Amino acid sequence: xxxxxxxxxxxxxxxxxxxxxxxxxxxxxxxxxxxxxxxxxxxxxxxxxxxxxxxxxxxxxxxxxxxxxxxxxxxxxxxxxxxxxxxxxxxxxxxxxxxxxxxxxxxxxxxxxxxxxxxxxxxxxxxxxxxxxxxxxxxxxxxxxxxxxxxxxxxxxxxxxxxxxxxxxxxxxxxxxxxxxxxxxxxxxxxxxxxxxxxxxxxxxxxxxxxxxxxxxxxxxxxxxxxxxxxxxxxxxxxxxxxxxxxxxxxxxxxxxxxxxxxxxxxxxxxxxxxxxxxxxxxxxxxxxxxxxxxxxxxxxxxxxxxxxxxxxxxxxxxxxxxxxxxxxxxxxxxxxxxxxxxxxxxxxxxxxxxxxxxxxxxxxxxxxxxxxxxxxxxxxxxxxxxxxxxxxxxxxxxxxxxxxxxxxxxx
Numbered sequence: 001x002x003x004x005x006x007x008x009x010x011x012x013x014x015x016x017x018x019x020x021x022x023x024x025x026x027x028x029x030x031x032x033x034x035x036x037x038x039x040x041x042x043x044x045x046x047x048x049x050x051x052x053x054x055x056x057x058x059x060x061x062x063x064x065x066x067x068x069x070x071x072x073x074x075x076x077x078x079x080x081x082x083x084x085x086x087x088x089x090x091x092x093x094x095x096x097x098x099x100x101x102x103x104x105x106x107x108x109x110x111x112x113x114x115x116x117x118x119x120x121x122x123x124x125x126x127x128x129x130x131x132x133x134x135x136x137x138x139x140x141x142x143x144x145x146x147x148x149x150x151x152x153x154x155x156x157x158x159x160x161x162x163x164x165x166x167x168x169x170x171x172x173x174x175x176x177x178x179x180x181x182x183x184x185x186x187x188x189x190x191x192x193x194x195x196x197x198x199x200x201x202x203x204x205x206x207x208x209x210x211x212x213x214x215x216x217x218x219x220x221x222x223x224x225x226x227x228x229x230x231x232x233x234x235x236x237x238x239x240x241x242x243x244x245x246x247x248x249x250x251x252x253x254x255x256x257x258x259x260x261x262x263x264x265x266x267x268x269x270x271x272x273x274x275x276x277x278x279x280x281x282x283x284x285x286x287x288x289x290x291x292x293x294x295x296x297x298x299x300x301x302x303x304x305x306x307x308x309x310x311x312x313x314x315x316x317x318x319x320x321x322x323x324x325x326x327x328x329x330x331x332x333x334x335x336x337x338x339x340x341x342x343x344x345x346x347x348x349x350x351x352x353x354x355x356x357x358x359x360x361x362x363x364x365x366x367x368x369x370x371x372x373x374x375x376x377x378x379x380x381x382x383x384x385x386x387x388x389x390x391x392x393x394x395x396x397x398x399x400x401x402x403x404x405x406x407x408x409x410x411x412x
Contacts, residue, residue: 129173136174145180152187160191164203171210178214185211185222193233198240202252205237212259213300226264231275234260235282242284250288255298258305273312276325286326294337307354310334314361324367332373335362339374343381348394356385356400363407372411379408 124132136143144167151163171177181188185208192204212218218226234257241249261272276282292298293306317324324331338359345352359378362368382401384390391398 132170133174136170137176141174141177141180144174144177148181148184148187152184157191157195160187161200161203164188164191164207168203168206168210171207178210181207181211182215182218182222185218185225189225189230193237198237199249201237202249205252205256209255209259209300209302212256212263213302213305218263223263226260228271228275231260231271235275235279235285238285239281242288247288247291251292254289254292254306255300255302258298258302258309259300261309262305269312269316272309273316276313277316277322283325283327286330290326290330290333290337293334296341304351304354307358311354311358311361314358314365318361318365324365328367328371331362331365331367332371335359335368335373335378338362339378339381342385347390352385352394352397353400356397356404360400360404360407363404369411375408375411379405382408 124135147163147166151160154160167177167181188204188207188211192201192208195201195204217223234253238250238253238257241253244250257272261270264271276285289306289310293303293310296303298306313325316322326334338355342352342355342359345355363378382405385394386398386401386405390401
């Protein structure tokens, strides 16, 4: 069925509906709208070289929406008249086809047209999810690889930004994408830290968070890029965001910091922990990290990593007799969050274990031994977690709880 036949069929429905009830017309329009969407998705497969096909079909869809709208507001609705002229004349302007843009993005050339990639994203959004995934996954993700190649060679910062924005959008939908992006850290990392508007760096932080947390240990060549210079640049970005009135920007920084820590941890304290204790301004980042912990909403399973990092921060302070990274008032907040979650988590939830491990570390810290914050409440929660019923269902939680109670009993 070509465009002219579609238009004729559309108009015949309108003519027939004029002698029917208004609700009948609305049902016709609803069914026909589904049909148009199907045609639009299939058009480039069936007749990819049809002149301005997508623009004509888009115009047809707008006609349907217009009629649907006017049915509510036109009293003498039977006089509504829609002809071929608007649709017939659509598409006379020069228009780029999805096929042409796809070929550009699949090529190994130096193309870096922002308009091309924005057009491609817009049209990709019209496909159903399976068709979109198939398109992006074919030939071993060649289209995405070439987009990254264009970005690496490009000096057009807007194009690079659009590539990163696009990949963030499709990353969780297209299996395997994060792994193929590991070699792209060579341009993702430096570009992140040269943005004139620091808020645009958040797209790069999101991408790095996904790569660091979802791909397993990085190869040595890529791991070498996560050096002290990288960490310093990352923390400086965090300091910048901490000065913003809107705290949402820090919500992009902390996951990137946690995901970085996954990659660089070793047998001793990670470079991140050492940097936090050697950087004068670092405690400014503490309250935001605690706020994020309190919300408990982490992508990519980073909640456990957050608990581990906070545990290491307290351990370092105790081991080396350093003043704690967190402000004194914030330590009480951490205790409240930890105890509340130990109490509220479902039975046998393994997430309770890192919370208990963190609580054990905190009660051994000098700050807690001085404040004894909510001492009795902590004892009660731990006794609940160490009774015989819990010990049978969740022996690990019971064992850790008993070990903490021994520490607390010595303080009585």
